[in-house]
Amino acid sequence: MNRFAQLDHQYIWHPFTQMRNWLGREPMVISSGKGAVLRDVKGRDYLDANSSIWTNLHGHNHPKINGAIRRQLVKISHSSALGFANQPASLLAEKLVKIANPKPVAGRDFSRDKIGGEKSGLDGVSPHLNKVFFSDDGSTAMEVALKLAYEFTRRTRGKGTKPKFLSLDGAYHGDTVGAVSAGHIDLFHKAYAGLLFKTDKVMSPYCYRCPYNRAKPERADAREYRKCNWECVGLVEKKFAAQKKRGNPYAALVFEPLMQGSAGMIPQPGGWLGQVTDIARSHGALLIADEVMTGFGRTGLAGDDVRRVYSKEKNKSEPPYVGSYENSLFACQQEKVQPDFLCVAKGLTGGYLPMAATLTTQKVFDAFLGEYSEFKTFFHGHSFTGNQLGAAAALVSLEILQSEKSVRQRAALQKNLQAGLQTLWSLPKVGDIRQVGLVAGIELVKDWRTRKPFALGERAGIRVCEAMARHGVLTRPIGNVIVLMPPYCTTAEQTRKMVSALRDSIQSLPG
Ligand SMILES: Cc1ncc(COP(=O)(O)O)c(C=O)c1O
Structure with missing residues (x-):
């Protein structure tokens, strides 16, 4: 051997x-x-x-990514984010905020851009997701979102509340204890039940094996021939209503948008995400989007982006379109959903180095501001937070991603x-x-x-x-x-x- x-x-x-x-x-x-x-x-x-x-x-x-890492390597590989800023992490945060808050383009009306009933910043003036917390991998990105959402809810609803999360059947959000708590794959998670905090689960739209799909199997993606009445959406509404009756509305809905990965590549039929996130919003819940797998273009180009790529091929005189390709970098954007927490990892550095980010809003950020002695600080962090090599790789990866060639x-x-x-x-x-x-x-x-x-x-x-x-x-x-x-x-x-x-x-x- x-x-x-x-x-x-x-x-x-x-x-x-x-x-x-x-x-x-x-x-x-x-x-x-x-x-x-x-x-x-x-x-x-x-x-x-x-x-x-x-x-x-x-x-x-x-x-290009090799070159970026080499250039960074001769400057410095890592210095702590506890106490210091650094160049590539600052630039990367700016870039992430930009792509997470796409400017509406013709035909792409981000009508669900509301948080707690307020107009958010998708007008391009005041970005909605404008704070970035860096960490190391998908699990930690989710851990950060869960902890922030938990404490934000306690601070806004009252310290006596016990914030509760709703996530999808088959959900996988990573292997740290918070991420496992929000997960619902018995094979991975059941053994650790005693270690976890309780979250609720709701049916995910697995059309192929959905008990509400009355269609006989066909030789096509089950989403296309399903016969149902969107019972899966009705169940989400029921869950939210029942939890509200208990006097403790869900703090947040946690989801992988468009496609649940580790559940078995379970895609959501068009319109599902928009409907369930509208329900969550109407019950005052935050949205935690786990784009660890789906982020950075993995879920493809939205229909109008694809059309433009090809129509531009035919009509070379059209002006460059690169700016609005940004609209398809995240799965949520394809359903015009803007979350309160956007968690990214895996592809952030082009898959080169372990780095993750949790993006959130000014409103969440402000809830952690106070005099030092009030101890409102977010007491959470990792040794490699904001690592320079990772950030340098990520900056170039995003540049490649936004190039017309890509x-x-x-x-x-x-x-x-x-x-x-x-x-x-x-x-x-x-x-x-x-x-x-x-x-x-x-x-x-x-x-x-x-x-x-x-x-x-x-x-x-x-x-x-x-x-x-x-x-x-x-x-x-x-x-x-x-x-x-x-x-x-x-x-x-x-x-x-x-x-x-x-x-x-x-x-x-x-x-
Ligand atoms: C959707 C999703 N969230 C979170 C994670 C956890 O990411 P990591 O393995 O980087 O901790 C994964 C990993 O596969 C994932 O697919």
Whole structure:
């Protein structure tokens, strides 16, 4: 066995991994990467079809991000945010505030830009989300939002209140104790119930397996042919009403917008997010948007942005449009929802370094202001908060993201992925194909006509991913759901290879 693999076996405990299985085989040791390709120590190349656990945006070894880190490296790598400011973190905060508060463009009326009934700043004059708290990863970004929302609610509703959160069934917001408390995946979370604070859950709109969807299975994304009366939205209203009756309205609704990742790539039908966030607002709840997976363009371009990219191709005389591409960098913006807390991580640095941010409003910020002796300070922070290397990488990543080249790449990848995925409907073991922009979940079933799932013990998803690796494509399943989430630089040819490896691997499943 390779020396690094041996050392790994001897010393490393891997996340979300049954280590008995891990120790039973030689692990792949990654040695380098370029674009969408990862290379192992044996010199074999693989396509990175899940963007290194949903982090990488523009590809590995990107010359511009490498350059930014190098330039920062010779100045300083890290100084503390406890007591000092620094250049890249200040610039990054400014940039994040800018992209989190898009200026309305024609046809993109952000009509839900209200907090507690007040007009917010989406007029472009006074930004709505204008304070940035940096941390290290998705879990800590969520932890910060939960703690801020909790204490903000106590300070505004009265110290006697016990703020309560509502989140979605199947929610995953990270592995720190607060994030786990807001999560609802029994397999991950149940064992720790004794450690957690109680949150409520409400049905998430999993159209393919929704008990209210009366449609028979078809060879299309279940969102398209569902037959229901939006019972899932009705249940949200009921939850809010019931909690209000108890005299303690929910402090906040916590959600992943457009697509719940770890729940199994569960996409929300168009209009769901707008409706449920309107309900939450009408009950005075804050909105905590977890865009750890969905942020930075992952959920694709909104319809009008795609049209503009292509219409501009036809009509070269149109003025540059780059400014308003910003409107599609976050999933919330595609449903015209402006949250009170926006949590980002994974792709923030282009997937290069661990860095996260929680954006919030002036109103929340002000609730923590006071004389030193009032101790209203937000007593929370991390050693690497506002790290310079991460911020330098993030600044360049955002610059790339907003370039016309990247917008075109993303529009093309979205189309290529869609075209490739269509070809999988002919496979009887494919039950549902759910694509939102540049991320897709393919749900495997025993037979598409019955929607009968594979038992988890059959390891269907794992086996398909192992077979895909033998075809030179790496991804990780979520139970029976195979994830395709390529870096934005993935070419048409590479996309075809990913889909064809997936097709062959599904066909190799026995029975
Ligand atoms: C939606 C969402 N929130 C939070 C997290 C936690 O992020 P991290 O693993 O960086 O702590 C994840 C991780 O997959 C996620 O998908």
